[in-house]
Amino acid sequence: MVTALLLFWPAAAALLVLFLKGNTAKKFAFGAAILEFLLALYAMVQFEPSVAPQFTLVKDWIPSVGITFSIGMDGISLLMVFLTTFLVPLIILASFPHSYKNPTAFYALILLMQTGLIGVFVSFDAFLFYFFWEVALIPIYFIAAVWGGERRIAITFKFFLYTIIGSLFMLVGFIYLYFQTPGNHTSDINAFYQLNLDASSQSWIFWFLFLAFAIKMPVFPFHTWQPDTYTESPAPATMLLSGIMLKMGIYGVIRWLLPVVPLGVSQWDVLVLVLSVIGIIYGSIIAIRQRDLKRLLAYSSIAHVGLIAAGIFTLNEQGLQGGMIQMLSHGINVTGLFFIIDIIYRRTHTRDIEGLGGITQSTPALSIYFMILLLGTVALPLTNGFVGEFLLLMGVYNYNAWLGAIAGLTIILGAVYMLRMFQRVMFGEQNPATANFKDLTRTEKAVLIPLVVMVFWIGLHPNTFLSISEPSINQLLNIINR
Known part of the structure; x- marks a missing residue:
């Protein structure tokens, strides 16, 4: 019912x-x-x-x-x-x-x-x-x-x-x-x-x-x-x-x-893993080159999904459980970040990174929420992104050490494009577009606070969710390996 x-x-x-x-x-x-x-x-x-x-x-x-x-x-x-x-x-x-x-x-x-x-x-x-x-x-x-x-x-x-x-x-x-x-x-x-x-x-x-x-x-x-x-x-x-x-x-x-189709998976899993790892590197490098905030997050999403796909095709418990928890984490983080981009666009009428700057001078609340969601995205320990990426990378490494090492570049590259974006958008000198930037309204805080709570909840208490999916994941592995 x-x-x-x-x-x-x-x-x-x-x-x-x-x-x-x-x-x-x-x-x-x-x-x-x-x-x-x-x-x-x-x-x-x-x-x-x-x-x-x-x-x-x-x-x-x-x-x-x-x-x-x-x-x-x-x-x-x-x-x-x-x-x-x-x-x-x-x-x-x-x-x-x-x-x-x-x-x-x-x-x-x-x-x-x-x-x-x-x-x-x-x-x-x-x-x-x-x-x-x-x-x-x-x-x-x-x-x-x-x-x-x-x-x-x-x-x-x-x-x-x-x-x-x-x-x-x-x-x-x-x-x-x-x-x-x-x-x-x-x-x-x-x-x-x-x-x-x-x-x-x-x-x-x-x-x-x-x-x-x-x-x-x-x-x-x-x-x-x-x-x-x-x-x-x-x-x-x-x-x-x-x-x-x-x-x-x-x-x-x-x-x-x-x-x-487990036999079909066993024939093509290496190809899918290679494509997924290519997607991680490709998405990250293209994200670094973006000027539009929305496009940067779009390519960032390709990189994160590439890691999830690589993890689940390892067909081990760490990879599959990492995929489950990272789906939750990615959904929470990317939704919050796209909302923050929308806030910035509504106040400045631009998403061009070069046309922004100095926002943090008048927005302590926005700066804090933005940074928390960003740190979750780059997998800082004690945030939601760390749990998923750690399990996924462990799963890929157990499958193949070389693929695991290359996939691990997502941590470095993610930090590069996300922190660089934050620095250029939020710090520096104000300009005509950001001079009168107002901090968060109550409605905007009402959207961001639950997301930030989940960033820390999953990061500090991941077993709340991992324990739910674990029996089904193990059953799935038994079906695949029968």
């Missing part, structure tokens, strides 16, 4: 928002998102870490072909549901200073997207998973295309084209797997796990599924849609894309790729 409420409440709230206007619409959307978060907290309190999914609901959907409406949450799902429900109300609150044309549609689309995201994370049927995968795409497409920047149409179409092509490959792979199940065919995830396909079949299915997930993450070289989309999208859309939506691809790899 809890899973069903988490899934359907945002969609119901989206319909209700359509009947409201202006400030009432955004306040109701925020209240609905808070209620969704409280439901997720209740689920976390009631959850008992184990290998079995909990809060399950299984109903016939298309019984004639063996497709079921099967939802539930294990530890892997629950962490992603928590991340989604934690960030969405903050993203809605972060949008309050903006005046969006047709706010009812804007906030309804955000809530509808939340339903799609939750659906992806709680589905245990392949075609149900695919359905919500597409549901999550439609709202973000319209949010970016209607409320984005000057080049929004062309950029958003490129994003849509990449994603839909990848989705079609995934659908073909799922259809093939469906027909390989014995007897009356089924698309249940456990039936897919029990398939014993030959290595040749698993090899090509691997690429059909991996392409969809790699584009969404994105992994080098499937990343070319990302920097432009992040830059041209309105701030809430950028936060949704970077904070939550890219986790759909990582989750898909963990849930549907690794355990379903």
Whole structure:
């Protein structure tokens, strides 16, 4: 019942928002998102870490072909549901200073997207998973295309084209797997796990599924849609894309790729690891060269996702657990940083690093929150980023010491571009754009304080979350290694 409420409440709230206007619409959307978060907290309190999914609901959907409406949450799902429900109300609150044309549609689309995201994370049927995968795409497409920047149409179409092509490959792979199940065919995830396909079949299915997930993450070289989309999208859309939506691809790899086609993974894992490590270095170097704050964070995200992808393809507990905790940490940090960039842009009307400077002279609160989120991003010990990066690098090093050493450059390069950016934006002399820069409002503090609390909570008490996912990760490894 809890899973069903988490899934359907945002969609119901989206319909209700359509009947409201202006400030009432955004306040109701925020209240609905808070209620969704409280439901997720209740689920976390009631959850008992184990290998079995909990809060399950299984109903016939298309019984004639063996497709079921099967939802539930294990530890892997629950962490992603928590991340989604934690960030969405903050993203809605972060949008309050903006005046969006047709706010009812804007906030309804955000809530509808939340339903799609939750659906992806709680589905245990392949075609149900695919359905919500597409549901999550439609709202973000319209949010970016209607409320984005000057080049929004062309950029958003490129994003849509990449994603839909990848989705079609995934659908073909799922259809093939469906027909390989014995007897009356089924698309249940456990039936897919029990398939014993030959290595040749698993090899090509691997690429059909991996392409969809790699584009969404994105992994080098499937990343070319990302920097432009992040830059041209309105701030809430950028936060949704970077904070939550890219986790759909990582989750898909963990849930549907690794355990379903383990022989395919064993044939291509070295290539994926090499591409991921290339993405770490490539994203970091390009980030160093950026003048636009949004584009810098976009390439930074490519580097961080590259490390997560490398970690999970090591197929060891450290790498997979590191991937889980780093998904939480990255979502929290990148959402906070994109919000701070939005604050700077609203006050100065520029994101050009060269046109900023001296902001810290009049903004003690902003400077502190900005620095904390930045230090979490560069993996300072006792922050959330340290836990994930340490586990991921340990996993990659245990797989291959040379790859681990190269991947470890992410710590050095990340510190270079993030601290350099902070120095040039926040320190130095004020200029006409920053001379009258005002510190944080109460609304802006209300967005940043929960994010900063989570930076330290995960950094100081990581077992709060690692203990939730550990049984499911170990079960996953048993399935892969059987």
